[in-house]
Structures are given as C-alpha cells and as structure tokens.
Amino acid sequence: MSEEQTLNEVYADTLKKMENLTEKQKKVLQASLELFASQGFEATTSQQIAKRAGVSVGSVYHTFPTKQAILVAVLAPIFEGTMDTVANQFNDNTFGKGFESVEELVKVNIADRFYFADKNINVIRLMLGQMLVNSVFIEDLKKFFEQQAKQLVLPTIVRLQAEQKIKNLPIEKILQILFYPLATYIGKRVLGINNMSLEEEIEFATEITIKTLKV
Template identity: 35%
Template sequence: MQVNNVETLFKKTLRESDLSAKQQSVLQVSLNLFAEQGFDRTSTSEIAKAAGVSEGTVFKQFKTKDGILKAILDPIVAHVVPMVATEFLDELKTNNLVDLKSFLQYAIQDRMTFAVENRQQIKVFAQEILRNPKIITDLSGKVEAVVNGQVGEVLQQFKDRGELVDWPNMRIIRYLVGILGSYVFPQVFLAPTADFDADKASQEAVEVLMRGLTPVK
C-alpha cells in the first residue's frame, strides 16, 4: 500500500519550498483545520492560534482565507498529486501482478484504502474543485500524461495478451474510476462506516470490472 499520505507529502513539499517556517506552519495547520472542520467553519483566528502566530501575521502573509486555500492547493496540484501518482506506479512495478485480475485487485484496493485514509483532505480538495473548475483542467493534463505513459504500458501488455479489451486507455480508466468512485464516494462524502472492508469491496468491484473489460471470445 501507499508509503505516504497526503498530509505527509504536503509537509515534504512545504519543506522543499522557499516559504518561511511561519508560512509553512500556517499552511500545514490550515490544511488540517479545513479538513477537520471545513473551510467555511474555520476562522483565521483559529489558524493563527494553532500555528503559533498572530492573526495579523496570517493576513500579512496570505491576505485572505481564500489566499491561504490557494497557497495550499497550488502545491498539492503541482507536486503532491504527481508524487501520489509516482508512488502508486512504483508500487505496481514492485508487485508481481501476473494477470489482469491481480492487477485490478491490487490497484482498486490500494486506491480505496488511500481515499478512505485521506478522506478529509480529499473533501477539501473536492470542495474547491467545485468553486474553481480550472483545477480540473490542470489535473486533466497530468492524468492524461500518466495514462499515456507508464499506466498505458501496463494496459497495453494486458491487451497484447488478450486479457484486456482493446479500448482507448482513457475509456478504460474512466470505467475503472467510475466503479472505484461508486465505493469511495459514500465513504468520503456521505456517511463513512467504521466497518468498511476495502478487501471485500475491491473484490466486488473487480468482479464487475472483469466482466466489462475482458474481451468477448
């Protein structure tokens, strides 16, 4: 499974940036508070107190709460999302996924677990996407590059062996994401259940995917 969660990768990105220690603290604290309480329910005074700085310092550095959110999301889109993708691709390489079913089982369960463990940060990100559709445009290019790159190579191997239907890669990925989302969405955005079983859920998802993605013979 994944080595790092979103919070850990975000911290790494901040450490490698040109931001001051106070700025890094404000952004890290803000991400956690936005995730726990929601953007609208978090005040700048709470952010300042948790970060150990004055409220005036927060405003001086980021002007508004929206400015803080933008300062969080810009590095997430530019750096954290690519790091998440790279970690996932590295995991796929290091596991002996000998056939399409084992590939789907591993990939779906891994991403289910990742989504559930990072549900709060994902909610913050998703809420901002609704307010700022440009984020989708920025992400689409990154996703397409990954799909046409290493993921595309893996899919092509299964196509060449006759295990995977010969559809365009993006069509296959949309199908995978759709099935994955049907399990993840309730856990992230609606009413998460403490007894959610990612192993069982991924097996159910793979059963559907195998029926839809296996070539007709």
C-alpha cells in the first residue's frame, strides 16, 4: 500500500495550483484550515490565523471581512482539487489493484479508509460541522461521492457479482454495506467513543462486512 498524503498535505498542494489566489491568501487559508481543524472554528481568532500565516491581522481582514468568510474560502479548494486527489490515492491503494474475492475487497477497503479517517479526523470533523449548517456543502459532497462510487467502486462490484463472488444485491445496498462501517467509526471518533482500538475496529468491521456480502 503506497503512502497516502494527509488532507492537510493535499490541501496545501491544491492551494499551490490555484492561480486566482495570492501567496498571502494561500497562507491564510492553509493556516485557517490547520487551526480550525486542530482547535475548532469558534476557538480560533483572526489574530491566531494571522500569526500562523505570517501576515498582519489587517491583511486577513482586507480579504476576508469575517471569520465565516474565511471558513467559506477554506472549504472552496476542497472541491477544486483536494477531494479528487484523495479519491485517486484511494483508488491506487484499493480498487485500482483489482480484487479476486469479496474478502480481499473488504479487508483492503476497510483498513485503508479507517487508517485514513484516523489520520485526518480533525479535518473530517470540521467538514462534518459544516454539513450540519450548510446545505450546499452537503449537496456538493453527495454529488462528489456518488460520482466517485460510479467510477471507482461500481466496476469491481459488477465484476464480482458476475463471478458470483459477492451477493446479488442492488448496487446501492452493497455500497451502503461497504461504507457504513467507516461512517460509524468516524461518528464514534467525533463523539469521543473509544471503546476499541483502531485495529480492533478494523477487525470487527471487516468480519461483519464479509459475512454480510459473501455468497
């Protein structure tokens, strides 16, 4: 399995490619993402953002008149490159390899996504917070994941069904079964429920999912 970048690292690479932003704006957005993710949106001040970005507070206010405006600007690059890069890395580590059995499909998929979620839980928590208050953000995420599911996951599922290696359930149902454990794990982490280690979570989710999907 290749080394996968963190969301912060992918975000930084995305900002570098955005020609519509000045270098100062890129520094402010990167600093804001890191602070919002590590200590929360409400707890972060413009002064802290300016200090981390290495710019004056006046420079921050000149481009972003409110902290909410900063948050909106922070989220924009996520859909202008960051999510695509993450999806491509996911494909390289999982579905891009091809799977010969449902056991292999489930084991690799769950382990890869659980480790990714564990490493990026602070940024994921920030995104989930926006989903609660921003309907446009929810719709954008929904469209993105639906598109990625069709491009990356669907061909493998169809092939395994044709080979009678996975249950002949509707595709939507199989996708729910595959990704529900990840949603559950993220929910537990966000709520601070840590009754199992990461390895135990992966083992438990893998066992249940294989039993559910295997013919």
